[in-house]
Amino acid sequence: MSKRIETTDLNVYYGNFRAVEDVTITIEPRAVTAFIGPSGCGKSTFLRTLNRMHEVIPGAHVEGEVLLDGENLYGPGVDPVRVRRQVGMVFQRPNPFPTMSIKENVLAGIRLNNKRMPKDDQDALVESSLRGANLWEEVKNRLELPGSGLSGGQQQRLCIARAIAMSPEVLLMDEPCSALDPISTLAIEDLIAELKQKYTIVIVTHNMQQAARVSDTTAFFNIAGTGAPGKLIEVGPTDKIFSAPDVQATEDYISGRFG
Numbered sequence: 001m002s003k004r005i006e007t008t009d010l011n012v013y014y015g016n017f018r019a020v021e022d023v024t025i026t027i028e029p030r031a032v033t034a035f036i037g038p039s040g041c042g043k044s045t046f047l048r049t050l051n052r053m054h055e056v057i058p059g060a061h062v063e064g065e066v067l068l069d070g071e072n073l074y075g076p077g078v079d080p081v082r083v084r085r086q087v088g089m090v091f092q093r094p095n096p097f098p099t100m101s102i103k104e105n106v107l108a109g110i111r112l113n114n115k116r117m118p119k120d121d122q123d124a125l126v127e128s129s130l131r132g133a134n135l136w137e138e139v140k141n142r143l144e145l146p147g148s149g150l151s152g153g154q155q156q157r158l159c160i161a162r163a164i165a166m167s168p169e170v171l172l173m174d175e176p177c178s179a180l181d182p183i184s185t186l187a188i189e190d191l192i193a194e195l196k197q198k199y200t201i202v203i204v205t206h207n208m209q210q211a212a213r214v215s216d217t218t219a220f221f222n223i224a225g226t227g228a229p230g231k232l233i234e235v236g237p238t239d240k241i242f243s244a245p246d247v248q249a250t251e252d253y254i255s256g257r258f259g
């Protein structure tokens with residue numbers, strides 16, 4: 001279920017502007033990898049290349065390969081819709097479909113993919129996905145009510161349940177807690193620790209303590225100045241990056257000297 005991601009010299013563009021330069025990284029399965037770095041260094045841009053979401057922006061493109069267990073996601077004939085099923089994504093702001101019930105939200109991806117499913121199977125998938133997102137006990141008696149009636153933290157777990165329902169191999173999370181209060185943030189962090197037993201997880205975070213708490217590996221991105229491309233400066237075990245990084249810029253960022 002969980003797969004390894006590898007990129008080699010990946011360059012990411014918005015039109016002529018190269019936003020991210022030459023990223024070579026291996027992201028291990030059944031582990032959490034955190035992307036950290038100052039604003040504008042390309043963390044989110046790079047993250048979106050891992051499930052072919054980057055190219056939905058007009059003029060945006062990628063040079064290089066992203067391998068998922070050896071398969072190039074940018075190879076000829078690869079269907080980006082299939083890639084986005086395999087590599088799920090959770091965004092900064094919880095974005096349940098507001099007019100849909102909790103249950104319909106969980107099933108939304110399946111329905112969008114035109115998968116027909118007997119009602120019993122649907123119910124089982126809704127329950128297992130909501131359990132997987134640590135939300136079942138809180139919502140099991142109101143599955144038919146709108147997802148938008150949940151708290152922010154519950155909505156984010158609903159979005160995670162919606163992603164899990166697609167049986168992805170990888171979960172990408174772009175600052176999933178930045179709109180949440182501390183209690184909801186801890187609930188999501190606990191959930192991430194559980195999810196990594198099954199999935200490859202990549203999380204973009206501005207919160208250094210969060211990166212230290214949840215991730216096994218940390219990748220530090222940086223940018224030389226406005227208009228310059230973002231680069232991967234250093235990647236390694238989170239303990240090492242936070243205690244004895246190899247590069248001075250990493251240490252400066254972690255210790256709050258810039259960014």
Ligand SMILES: Nc1ncnc2c1ncn2[C@@H]1O[C@H](COP(=O)(O)OP(=O)(O)OP(=O)(O)O)[C@@H](O)[C@H]1O
Binds near residue numbers: 040
């Ligand atoms: N849709 C877009 N069109 C053109 N340029 C973009 C677009 N989105 C981002 N960029 C540019 O790409 C660069 C990287 O942005 P990105 O959002 O990936 O950085 P980030 O590290 O995730 O920043 P933050 O931490 O502030 O979210 C920036 O220079 C940004 O202005």
